Amino acid sequence: MRLDISIAAALASVPFAAAISGKSYTGWDCCKPACSWSANLARNVQGSPKVCDINNNPLANGLAATTGCSSGIGYLCDTYVPVPVSDTLSYGFATVGPTASCCKCYQLTWTSGAAKGKQMVVQVINSFGSGTNDVKGNDLVILAPGGGAGPNEAGCRSQYGRNWGSNNGGVTSGAECANLPQNLQxxxxxxYNWARGAINTWNIDYQQVACPSRLTSISGCSA
Structure with missing residues (x-):
């Protein structure tokens, strides 16, 4: 635990840019990540986010796979779930507005909500375009199963036979997590156990940091 906290502190001490303020949201649509399309990857990006088949097995050429949201074979891998490493630090993956952020990492700190003061290091593997419903350009959507499918309902229906909770926000309690497949629970x-709440609309400050190997080893990309 102490090692992970030390890593987070070291990352925070060498930011690439000034901190950005926004809000946190959650989402999980099961679709192939937007950053796994070659057109969305900047030249300095090494590799591309892994894409899985319907059984969560990594595809050999995820860049070429069509998305499961449009009758294709490419889906969001279940290895992209968030993982706590201490009571105050988690690792995970996220969706942001610009595709220019693909494979970059950010350290965020909640400044409101039940997770106020807690931190998370996330790597961007997805994009929500110019903004979806209440989500604005400076906001971060943390990839969390049961977090809401957003506008892409077809992905989880294709991969798992259903979606969970509302499209915007997902499930509303920890008890509802039992309805998800075991690998996503x-x-x-x-x-609800680590962040102690739904996370949606909580205020955050975040800044770009060097990507830890703990994340790049899962995604297969770095920037």
Missing amino acids: GGCYWR
Whole structure:
């Protein structure tokens, strides 16, 4: 635990840019990540986010796979679930507005909500375009099963036969996480056990940091 906290502190001490303020949201649509399309990857990005088949097995050429949201074979891997490493630090993956952030990492600190003061290091593997419903350009959508499918309902229906909770926000309690497939339940419970709430609309400050190997070893990319 102490090692992970030390890593987070070291990352925070060498930011790439000034801190940005926004809000946190959650989402999990099961679709192939937007950063796994070659057109969305900047030249300095090494590799590309892994894409899985319907059984969560990594595809050999995820860049070429069509998305399960459009009758394709590419889905969001279940390894992208958030993981707590201490009571005050978690690792995970996120969706942001610009695709220019693909494979970059950010350290965020909650400044409101039940997780106020807690931190998370996330790597961007997805994009929500110009903004979806209440989500604005400076906001971060943390990938968490049961977090809401957003506008892409077809992905989880194709991969698992259903969605969970509302499209915007997902499930509303830890008890509802038991309705998810077993391989996704831990990532759903993370919200209610670690963050102690739904996370949506909580204020955050975040800044770009060097990506830890703990994340790049899962995604297969770095920037």
